[in-house]
Amino acid sequence: MCEKIIEVEHIRKSFPLPKASPFARRKYIEAVNDVSFYICKGETLGLVGESGCGKTTVGYLVGGLLPADEGEILFNGKNIADCRTEVEQNIQIIFQDPYSSLNPRKSIGWILSEPLRVHKKGSKAEIKDKVIAMLLEGGFSESDYHRYPHQLSGGQRQRVGILCALMLNPQLIIADEPVSALDVSIQASLLNFMDNLQQKYNLTYLFISHDLNVVQHFSDRIAVMYLGRIVELADVDQIYNNPIHPYTKALLSAVPDVFGDHKQRTVLKGDVPRAGCNHLGCSFNTRCPVQIKICGEHTPALQEVTDGHWVACHLS
Amino acid sequence: MAILSVKNLSISFPIDKQYYQAVDRISFSLSEGKILGIVGESGCGKSLTALSIIKLLPPKALLTADQICFNGTDILAADEHGMRELRGNDISMIFQEPMTSLNPLIKVGKQIAETVTLHQKTNNAAKEALEIMKQVGLNNVEDIYNQYPHQLSGGMRQRIMIAMAMVLKPRLLIADEPTTALDVTIQAQILDLMKQLNRKFGTAIIFISHDLGVIRQMCDEVIVMYMGNIIEVAGTEELLFNPQHPYTIGLLAAIPNPSRKKKSLFTIAGRVPGITERPAGCSFATRCGFVTEPCLRSKPPLVYQQSHGVSCFNYQDIKREIKDV
Numbered sequence: 076m077c078e079k080i081i082e083v084e085h086i087r088k089s090f091p092l093p094k095a096s097p098f099a100r101r102k103y104i105e106a107v108n109d110v111s112f113y114i115c116k117g118e119t120l121g122l123v124g125e126s127g128c129g130k131t132t133v134g135y136l137v138g139g140l141l142p143a144d145e146g147e148i149l150f151n152g153k154n155i156a157d158c159r160t161e162v163e164q165n166i167q168i169i170f171q172d173p174y175s176s177l178n179p180r181k182s183i184g185w186i187l188s189e190p191l192r193v194h195k196k197g198s199k200a201e202i203k204d205k206v207i208a209m210l211l212e213g214g215f216s217e218s219d220y221h222r223y224p225h226q227l228s229g230g231q232r233q234r235v236g237i238l239c240a241l242m243l244n245p246q247l248i249i250a251d252e253p254v255s256a257l258d259v260s261i262q263a264s265l266l267n268f269m270d271n272l273q274q275k276y277n278l279t280y281l282f283i284s285h286d287l288n289v290v291q292h293f294s295d296r297i298a299v300m301y302l303g304r305i306v307e308l309a310d311v312d313q314i315y316n317n318p319i320h321p322y323t324k325a326l327l328s329a330v331p332d333v334f335g336d337h338k339q340r341t342v343l344k345g346d347v348p349r350a351g352c353n354h355l356g357c358s359f360n361t362r363c364p365v366q367i368k369i370c371g372e373h374t375p376a377l378q379e380v381t382d383g384h385w386v387a388c389h390l391s
Numbered sequence: 392m393a394i395l396s397v398k399n400l401s402i403s404f405p406i407d408k409q410y411y412q413a414v415d416r417i418s419f420s421l422s423e424g425k426i427l428g429i430v431g432e433s434g435c436g437k438s439l440t441a442l443s444i445i446k447l448l449p450p451k452a453l454l455t456a457d458q459i460c461f462n463g464t465d466i467l468a469a470d471e472h473g474m475r476e477l478r479g480n481d482i483s484m485i486f487q488e489p490m491t492s493l494n495p496l497i498k499v500g501k502q503i504a505e506t507v508t509l510h511q512k513t514n515n516a517a518k519e520a521l522e523i524m525k526q527v528g529l530n531n532v533e534d535i536y537n538q539y540p541h542q543l544s545g546g547m548r549q550r551i552m553i554a555m556a557m558v559l560k561p562r563l564l565i566a567d568e569p570t571t572a573l574d575v576t577i578q579a580q581i582l583d584l585m586k587q588l589n590r591k592f593g594t595a596i597i598f599i600s601h602d603l604g605v606i607r608q609m610c611d612e613v614i615v616m617y618m619g620n621i622i623e624v625a626g627t628e629e630l631l632f633n634p635q636h637p638y639t640i641g642l643l644a645a646i647p648n649p650s651r652k653k654k655s656l657f658t659i660a661g662r663v664p665g666i667t668e669r670p671a672g673c674s675f676a677t678r679c680g681f682v683t684e685p686c687l688r689s690k691p692p693l694v695y696q697q698s699h700g701v702s703c704f705n706y707q708d709i710k711r712e713i714k715d716v
Contacts, residue, residue, distance in 0.1 A: 125574035228662055258432040258601065263645035263656035270655060285574065288604075292647030292656070315649065329579035331604030333631060334648050342583055343576045346544045 077115035079149075080247055080279050081137060084111050086146035088132055106132040108303035108358075109146075111377065114247070119273070119280040121294030121311070123287060123326070125347060129303040130283045134249045137281060138168045150247075164194060167240035171252035173232035177224040183210070183235055184220035190242040205242070213238045213268070230261035237269065241276070249281045254289060266293060287330045291315055296383075299323050302347065302358040305377055309384035319386045322359050357389065365390060394562055394595050395444065396420040398458040402439050402448065402619075404666070410453060411666045414439050414619040415674075418693075421563070424593040426586075428610030428627065430600060434663065436619040437599045441565045444597070445482050446474050462562055480510050483556035487568040489548035493540040499551045500524070500536025506558050523558045524551075528584055546577035550584070557588055564588075565597045570605065582608055603646065607631060612698075615639050618663060618674040620690070625699040635701040637709055638675050673703070681709045 087110075089103040106129045114120045122130045135141045137148060139155050139162045148155045155162045170176040177186055187206045191197065197205070207217055213234050224232055233253060240248055250269070254262040266289065272278060284290050290297060291311055298308040299322065307320040318324045328340045343362050356371040357363070363370065369389050377387040402414040414436040421427045429437045442448050444459065446466065459466040461482065469477065478484075486492040494502060503523065504516040513519070517536075524532040527550045540548055549569065556564055566585065570578040586609065589596055598609050606613055606627065613630045615623040615638070623636040634640045644657035661678040670676050673686040685691075685704050693702045703709070 125576065230662070259603075259642060260432065260645045260659045261662075263647075264658040266647075267655045267658060287575070288647045288649075291649060325576060329575040331578075331582075331602065331608045333604045333607055333643070333646055340579065342579050344580075346546055346577065347574075 077113075077118075079113045080116045080151060081114040081281075082147075082149040082152075083113065083133075083137065084147045084149070086110050086133075086136055086143040086148060088129075088136060088141065088144050105303050107136065107143075110300075110303075110305050111146075112298055112305060112308060114279055114281060116246075116279055117273075117277050118295040119282050119293055121290035121297040122281060122283045122300060123285060123290050123297060124300035125285060125326075127347060128300045130285075130300050131251055133300070134168065134251045134281060134283050137247075138166050138249045139163070140168070160194075164243045165246045167243065167245040167248050169233075169236050169240050169248060169250040169253045172256055173229055173236050174256070176236055177232055179224055182221050182223055183215075183227075186224075186235065187239055187242060190239065194243060196243070209238050209242065228261075229257055230265060233257060233265055234268065237265070237272070241272065244276070245278070247279045247281065249283070251283045252285070253282075255284065255286060262289070269293075287327065299326065304358055304374075304387060305385075306359065306387045307385065308377070313381075313384050317384075319380060319384070319391045320359075320388045321363050321365050321390075325362075325364075357387075392423050393420040394423045394462050395597075396458060396460050397440075397444070398456060400440065400443060400456040400459065401454070402436070402443060403453045403455075404451060405453070406667060412619060412669065413452075413666060414443070415669075415690075417616075417619070417621045419614055419621065419624065421595055421597065423562070424589070424595055425612065426589060426596040426598055426610045428598045428600065428606040428613040429616060430603060430606055430613060431616035432601060432663065434666075435616040437616050438567055439619075440616070441484070441567055441597060441599055444563075444565065445478050445484060447484075476510075479506055479561070480559050481561050482563045482565065483559070483561045484565040484567065485549075485552050485556050485569045487571050489545060489552050489572065490540065492552060493548060495540050497539075498537050499540055499543065499548075500532075500538075503551065503555045503558055506555055510559055519558060520554070523554045526588070527551075527554045527557070528580070529554075544577075545573055546580060549573060549577075549581055553581070553584065553588070557592070557594070560592050561594060563595045563597070565599075567599045568601070569598075571600070571602070578605070585609070603631065603643070615642070618669065620674050620702060621693060621700075622675065622702045623700065624693070629699055633699075635699065635706045635710065636675075636703050637679050637681055637706075640709075640713065681705050681712070 086107060088107040089105045092102045092104055094101055110133060122133060124130045136143050150162055184206055187209060188202050191202045207220060210219055254265050282293055294311055296310055297314045298305050301322050307323045318327055325341045325343045345362050348361050356373060357375055360366050360370045375387045375389045377385050380386050380391050398418045399416045400414060401412055401416050403410040403412045431437050443454055448454060456467060500520050503520040507513060507516040507519050521532050521536060529535055529550055570581050588594060600606050610627050613627050614621050617638050623639050634643055641657060641659040659678055664677055672688050673691050676682050676686045683705055691702045691704045693700045
């Protein structure tokens with residue numbers, strides 16, 4: 076049975092755009108628009124979409140790095156705005172680029188001990204012991220405590236990023252494109268590492284990525300985003316074998332497949348519309364191959380089509 | 392007919408007054424109108440190989456080769472003036488990042504027309520630019536002609552890059568990770584376009600990528616590189632479904648595969664040695680699970696069986712062993 080660790084209810088977030096002139100009215104882009112979902116304890120929810128669709132913003136909102144404009148995010152039933160310390164300790168984020176997310180002037184030991192120092196977990200000696208135990212767990216040696224990020228390879232740096240997120244024994248980890256900057260063979264070892272950690276510590280992941288093969292491998296359920304909205308949310312197998320939303324279908328068919336049979340591909344025309352332009356109706360209607368009249372007038376709501384399979388499309 | 396043939400190409404870089412090899416005596420050739428893929432992880436020398444064909448290597452790099460021959464022209468002997476004639480006219484290149492390879496201060500149409508005026512005495516440069524812009528699938532070409540790169544989306548910019556590379560109908564196009572910076576739906580459009588242009592104009596393409604899925608979709612033949620060596624070369628389907636070299640086998644097993652879901656992924660042990668730590672024998676020996684004594688002593692030659700070449704002493708034994716498991 077699903078014990079919900081995160082419940083997101085109708086959140087919105089918009090960002091102001093630079094003004095064209097000092098007298099112009101300020102325009103906003105709706106980065107996240109009426110998004111709702113939940114994450115069960117111990118599962119991995121994959122969040123996919125193209126660049127600019129708002130998936131990172133959702134990650135930041137859930138991680139409490141940004142306040143939502145509207146809507147509520149509940150962590151274990153409590154609004155995250157009301158329990159800051161609990162959220163800070165129990166929700167951690169792994170960032171995309173291991174080259175820019177580690178402080179180049181601090182040693183690995185310092186970086187890993189920072190969360191413990193900030194939250195005052197134990198004495199100096201205790202903290203050091205814990206960091207070294209963690210380093211060993213991550214496949215490093217004790218001597219790596221005094222090394223600096225530039226002395227590590229990209230894969231090792233990302234491993235440090237993951238360990239850093241684990242220091243406070245969090246319940247939920249938000250992984251924002253954790254393996255996108257890495258080569259395939261290194262990617263594989265990191266995914267295995269994250270998988271082992273999940274089993275060992277009973278972690279919950281919100282796994283954000285644009286790489287559909289990786290997401291499929293790693294996730295239990297998948298949410299597909301397009302222009303700030305979730306257009307489809309279902310079990311991995313449902314999404315991959317029985318996608319309903321035309322965008323999901325096109326996205327899946329666009330992925331270059333290494334092993335499968337050659338498939339019929341739907342190549343979408345045009346680009347993702349610029350964020351910020353006001354848009355009537357379904358956000359996908361500028362590119363949708365199967366649209367009907369109503370698509371230009373009303374935005375479809377996310378509805379449960381079959382058990383656990385949610386789609387936002389008038390034609391579903 | 393081979394349009395490009397490269398024999399024993401080496402590229403080395405000086406570090407502390409000593410030269411270290413980044414590309415190590417590789418040979419390959421490309422037939423007219425074909426698409427050749429080069430795959431490998433970052434730092435394996437695939438971009439350097441491509442740059443050496445048009446002699447755009449960084450000045451510090453030391454290039455040696457027995458032969459680099461393009462369409463009857465000896466590239467090794469060509470001087471800078473001769474190379475300028477060749478680049479754009481006969482060989483052109485598309486780079487990975489479309490934002491940084493376009494001039495932000497010049498209208499995109501003019502940038503395409505510039506290529507034409509540099510190489511041909513013509514008054515129709517603008518017209519030719521508009522024509523090729525249509526060919527690469529842009530709409531409203533007259534409007535786009537007068538726009539600056541920042542006004543276009545990533546996919547459109549990459550189309551402009553392709554238009555610029557294709558405007559003089561070159562015989563050979565070198566594409567260095569042309570879709571890595573793009574989203575999958577845009578990537579699908581660009582790959583389709585490149586394939587169309589290849590068929591329409593008979594342009595041969597060297598397609599560099601780290602993504603084997605993209606390679607499979609595009610290429611006729613694939614070269615796998617590791618630490619500056621060609622370790623395996625074969626037809627695309629043959630390579631993906633009958634890989635021989637332990638590195639290729641490992642690389643393919645490391646890719647998440649829908650049919651083996653939720654099992655842990657195969658990983659290649661260790662890491663790529665740095666350029667200064669190149670092993671004496673086979674460059675993959677430090678990470679290979681099947682290493683034997685000869686591997687540590689000398690570099691295995693690229694042995695061909697029909698058109699499938701593999702650079703490994705033990706590939707037959709490895710094949711047998713993997714089958715047994």
